[in-house]
Amino acid sequence: MTEVLLTNDDGIDADGLAALYEELRAIGDVTVVAPTENQSGVGRERSSYVTREDHPWGYAVDGTPADCVAYGLRGLDADFDLVVSGCNHGPNLGAYVLGRSGTVGAAMEAAFLGTPAVAVSAYHTREFFVRPPDAHDFDPPARVARDVVERALAEGVFDAVDVVNVNAPIEDADAKVRLTRPDVDFDLHVERHEDTADLPVDVEDDQDVIGLQDSLWPHVVGWENPMPGIDEHRERYDVGTERRAVIDGEVGVSGLTAPRNAVETDALGRVVDAVDGSRASVPDAGDE
Structure with a gap:
């Protein structure tokens, strides 16, 4: 069982x-x-x-x-x-x-x-x-x-x-x-809100409210249902x-898959070599 x-x-x-x-x-x-x-x-x-x-x-x-x-x-x-x-x-x-x-x-x-x-x-x-x-x-x-x-x-x-x-x-x-x-595409729409009366946040006088809304999916304004114009996005x-x-x-x-698989590239290898080399060439503070 x-x-x-x-x-x-x-x-x-x-x-x-x-x-x-x-x-x-x-x-x-x-x-x-x-x-x-x-x-x-x-x-x-x-x-x-x-x-x-x-x-x-x-x-x-x-x-x-x-x-x-x-x-x-x-x-x-x-x-x-x-x-x-x-x-x-x-x-x-x-x-x-x-x-x-x-x-x-x-x-x-x-x-x-x-x-x-x-x-x-x-x-x-x-x-x-x-x-x-x-x-x-x-x-x-x-x-x-x-x-x-x-x-x-x-x-x-x-x-x-x-x-x-x-x-x-x-x-x-x-x-x-x-x-x-x-799907792997993603983007955000960021907006400062002047009118905060109907927003689900507590706002102090010295604070601004910044809206962070996904702009790719689900093609809605806020969380409205149903999604408008979905047929236009099918293709x-x-x-x-x-x-x-x-x-x-x-x-x-x-x-x-769950693991965060490592990605090794020649470009990243060159970065590591360059950074390692530059650190090795800098004298230790105790040597001065």
Whole structure:
């Protein structure tokens, strides 16, 4: 029987987690260790100390998703075959997003600790984000996640892949499943706000408010739904990229690695040699 550690970043009471818990129980023993509250967008942030409390499915941890995985893999008397994180209440796609996602961050924490992982995120093909979550049925993305988990384990996917990142539409149980890769483009729009009355920040008299908005994706003003003009952007993204899969209403499945792989180039080698040489030619202060 497969031993699965299940977590998320939306909190232990999240609808997406509940749907995934029920599906995964059909293929293995599932232990939940999830945050007590929403921890979206914290990436792989870790804490030095956390508190925990019992939950009918496992434990609620007052910490980040990565804290939950660290505790589950090293603090419980269990040998987990796989960590599953999700279902997130919104997509996680694009290389720059994966680094800030709590859902993917939990999966990456597992990978660094030597346990393969699957990160699962649900999206709405017209409204992008799944809001409010209790108005939606998370069964379709949970079912495809179960299928991916079963087949990935059977095919030996995790011999070469550390994390499988899945983005699935919430309203289409029969969506096409496509092998994808994260998009790598990224840019920001930075703006100083004069009118701060409706902004979710506390502002002192001597402070300015600077807005930092992603300008490439998801092509929205603020966080409005649905995304305006999405058909105009379809051809901008190649078939096989995560964003194109979401635009086309498909299930995107990407294989990721956890290590920060070193890149050695001749140019970098010349930099090291030059810096090392210049330091060697400078007399030590004690020699003067």
